[in-house]
Amino acid sequence: MVEFKSVNEFRLKGGKYFMPCISIDCVIFGFHAGQLKVLLLTIANYSSCGLPAGFIYKEEHIDASAKRILLERTGLSDIFLQQFYIFGDPKRCDENITKAVFEKAGITAPADNWLLQRFLTIGYYALVDFEKVNAKPDYFSETCEWYDIDNLPPLAMDHAQIVQKALLTLRTHLRYEPVGYNLLPAKFTMPELQSLYETILGQKLDRRNFQRKMLSYGILKKLKEQRKGVAHKAPYLYSFDLRKYHKALEEGFQSAW
Structure with missing residues (x-):
């Protein structure tokens, strides 16, 4: 340089x-x-x-x-x-x-x-x-x-x-690759992950279908911790399984959104 x-x-x-x-x-x-x-x-x-x-x-x-x-x-x-x-x-x-x-x-x-x-x-x-x-x-x-x-x-x-x-x-x-690891904190809730996807896509997603789809990819780890200080039932926290996450980045998902 x-x-x-x-x-x-x-x-x-x-x-x-x-x-x-x-x-x-x-x-x-x-x-x-x-x-x-x-x-x-x-x-x-x-x-x-x-x-x-x-x-x-x-x-x-x-x-x-x-x-x-x-x-x-x-x-x-x-x-x-x-x-x-x-x-x-x-x-x-x-x-x-x-x-x-x-x-x-x-x-x-x-x-x-x-x-x-x-x-x-x-x-x-x-x-x-x-x-x-x-x-x-x-x-x-x-x-x-x-x-x-x-x-x-x-x-x-x-x-x-x-x-x-x-x-x-x-x-x-x-729709074909995982997104979130670079945009979210290390620990996040499923509603926070869904909010990210909805914001990027510009549309609302069904809560149950979203959770089922995300869990089916095997890239998330459910933690024993729960989000504290929320008005409703405290949701569980998740983190990304980085090995599986990066594999999905290279190979893509088997099924798209």
């Missing part, structure tokens, strides 16, 4: 080290208080929000790039990442954003500057435990904040489309 002396040096000379016209955008999902949330950055010198994004070094694997970009842009590490789509609309890049940032930073960039070119972007989505995340903005950003997926601010370029595609992909994966 290259250590740039300043943000301006990165903007002017970064094209020498990164793959031309290819970027990575990351949709980071978290779950809190019955809401699916997305982590967004406020672009410095532009006052608009966008996804954590970055570029691929010429000798770097794209999966390694996605992990590095998340670490550099948000401080997050060791989280689940899934590549889901390539966005290649010729009009997806808005060079006016880059020009405005250059202008506010006092940079005079040539017309063929690498950041002013058309970019294809590879989408990744990440699933994280909201309670464990302490994301911080980098020097390209003013803030790094969670937003409810149903109440997102206006996003730069095609980032709103990327978020929606990530959500549709997550919903598809949810």
Whole structure:
């Protein structure tokens, strides 16, 4: 990796080290208080929000790039990442954003500057435990904040489309693969797991059918503990059997939702 002396040096000379016209955008999902949330950055010198994004070094694997970009842009590490789509609309890049940032930073960039070119972007989505995340903005950003997926601010370029595609992909994966380990605390109740699934799918699920289906997969361990401090009958706590969970991630479920 290259250590740039300043943000301006990165903007002017970064094209020498990164793959031309290819970027990575990351949709980071978290779950809190019955809401699916997305982590967004406020672009410095532009006052608009966008996804954590970055570029691929010429000798770097794209999966390694996605992990590095998340670490550099948000401080997050060791989280689940899934590549889901390539966005290649010729009009997806808005060079006016880059020009405005250059202008506010006092940079005079040539017309063929690498950041002013058309970019294809590879989408990744990440699933994280909201309670464990302490994301911080980098020097390209003013803030790094969670937003409810149903109440997102206006996003730069095609980032709103990327978020929606990530959500549709997550919903598809949810029907064939386990989801929850990266979004819930280590111990959770069956109603909490059902609430997560309902929030992602955007629909209500029958309680008995949901519990029967989830238990049939063999990925849950029922604990002897019960959730305390609830108004009604205290529900039992569950945890994921990680060996079976990861096997299901690799092989998928035998029957979908």
